[in-house]
Amino acid sequence: MTDRYIPLSLLPLGRKAKVKALISDGPARRRMLDLGLISDTPVEALQKSPSGDPTAYSIRGAVIALRSEEASKILVEAR
């Protein structure tokens, strides 16, 4: 794991990134995999909810809202 990787929750809005690792396991990990979040999947942070959490991400053509707890367990490399 290199320092260039940041948790998805810290990706600024409007920025694109590539998924590098999932650090969750069990059902939470499966749910992320079901979204197609495998290594090198491009993601983009789109929009925060009015109170700042969750955040909507563009993932494989779908818009998915993730709470910061989940997003912090996805490591990405910002582009």
Next chain:
Amino acid sequence: MGLTSQSTGTSVLDSELRIERTSSGDRVIALTGNPNVGKSTVFNSLTGLNQHTGNWPGKTVTNAQGRYRHKDTNFIMVDIPGTYSLMANSAEEEVARDFVCFGKPDAAIVVTDATCLERNLNLVLQTLEITDRVVICVNLIDEAKRKKISIDCGRLSRLLGVPVVPTDARNKKGLKELMDAVYAVAEKHTAPKPISITYDDSIEQAISIIQPRIWELADGKINNRWTALKLLDGDPTLLSSLEKYLGFDLLDDTELSDLLNTAKKHLSDNGIQPGELRDRVVSRLVRTAEAISNDTVTFHNTRYDSTDRKIDRILTSRALGIPIMLCLLAVIFWLTIAGANIPSGIIADFLFGIEAKLTELFVSAGAPQWLHGMLVLGMYRTLAWVISVMLPPMAIFFPLFTLLEDLGYLPRIAFNLDNFFKRACAHGKQALTMCMGFGCNAAGVIGCRIIESPRERLIAILTNVFVPCNGRFPALIAVGTIFIGGSTGGAFRSLTSTLALTGIVTLGISMTFLVSKILSKTILRGLPSSFVLELPPYRKPQIGRIIVRSILDRTLFVLGRAVAIAAPAGLVIWIMANVSVGEVSLLTYSANFLDPFARLLGLDGYILMAFILGLPANEIVIPIIIMSYMASGSILELDGLADLRQLLVSHGWTWLTGVCVMLFSLMHFPCGTTIWTIRKETKSMKWTLASIAIPTAAGIVICFIVASAARLLGLA
């Protein structure tokens, strides 16, 4: 005589799911797909009203079956719950997997969203791993065209090796072609050559170690390759389903379990630890989906979703997201209040006109007065009230609400409110079940099935009644209009009533958060579980379908229930009002008994009794109050809110009574149907009692505080 699946010997779920075949030539079709892809539109378009719903046996997952006829063959379509995968991460996915795998459908349709094909291909590929008798329906092709996305369905079909049919189910386009393709697959007129997905060498080798033995044991009844993969994955839910299907446990065979150990060791020798296999399998599927999508889908406009994003930026923005949500709610209430007044009056005039005719008829027939009283003044009048007060607001409210649903706004509400639910340690999907509660709390309680965590599901069930259902809206609207709207004049009247109603709903939502929080800190302690919320593309609503569906499914259903309950209740109340114990009627006697306590809450004995007698359905609370007042005193011709106001005021109602009635209506025990539903959903008497006690206690406390404060301050 219907042949069950058992007698035709095809389905495994026969001890569980019943499929009513009328002849052995009937074909069973599984309808699968991701959520939000228009699967139910396809289902409704093909089967029309020829369908029935129930539950998957032993599961809290809804099951719908429907029939259609095509080319002299009867098709029975089984609607599988919408899922993203068949990996059995939830009850829905388990049901979907088991039916596709062990239900032995003659064909499976996978409905996909043309605007988001890549994501949908994951489910397609997983289905193709289980069975080759698949037809892919690329739905919402019109939306894709609008977004300048083109899909080469011929190429997609060649790549996947099964028929692919583009459809626009909402406009009934492509359905004939879909039925033709399903017919060909079900009747085995085509030989599908489905894509085979090849995994890493070591996984393939592990599969080949156990696959031959599975084939010997299962005698070709199951897909060996897929079963081998699942055994390596060690999915416990699949093992139990397999055992049920085959009638024996595969792993009881020592040869197979030895081979399985060898295969697992082979995997770990090659660096694939037990937990990692699933990652590898999913990655392979996702990459295959990606490659197929790149090969068949062309985005002529890469910012195809820019309009949706722009709308989202407004509807879920920091500054405007929540205000817009409240405004939309207020607009819906305003349209309902303002729009319902006139038709309400017309229906009331009409129905009370009939009452007069009925009375004449009874008199001319020389019927005894008690019979006239019971049937006309008791049953008929209550019915007339319920219909004239309830029908117009429902006929306006439900279509408007369905419109928001159809547009795709509800997931945005969940998105906006999620943080509040998170802080209350509750599940984000509770926002959706709360919205369903606006229609009907019993429906909202059933809707809580979408929440997987049992703790959070209980919280959602116990707090669902804090949003007023449709049965309570008419009362809230009437009382709000008379006692809060009525205090201002003319043009401001419906505006003030709207504000009052929006306020009471906001209070209900706040109570939902508060009570959820209290529950998660006390008897239902725990942390919020993870969840994923999809914000689907906005869709152009289909006005016609909305009106038909909301009138058929909701308005008439709720009204029918209200009528069925109101008529006998009217009878009981009339009898109570006219049977005397000593000098006073039973009704007055009971009301007097409740009166001292009710006064503390800002109500009176009749009102409290109306709430108690209204247990079968909240809709009849106001009619009961009216009947009690009319029976116990002056006789009035009621045709409109002005008369109603006069009646209530003459029985001592003030603005405080109005406010307390609204508060108590918002917070008291759930109606009979909802209690029954909660009992069925929680399977626990304890939680059912809690669901009664919690809102009632909240209502009593809040009404007491409001009434005492107003009296102390000399406001009322």
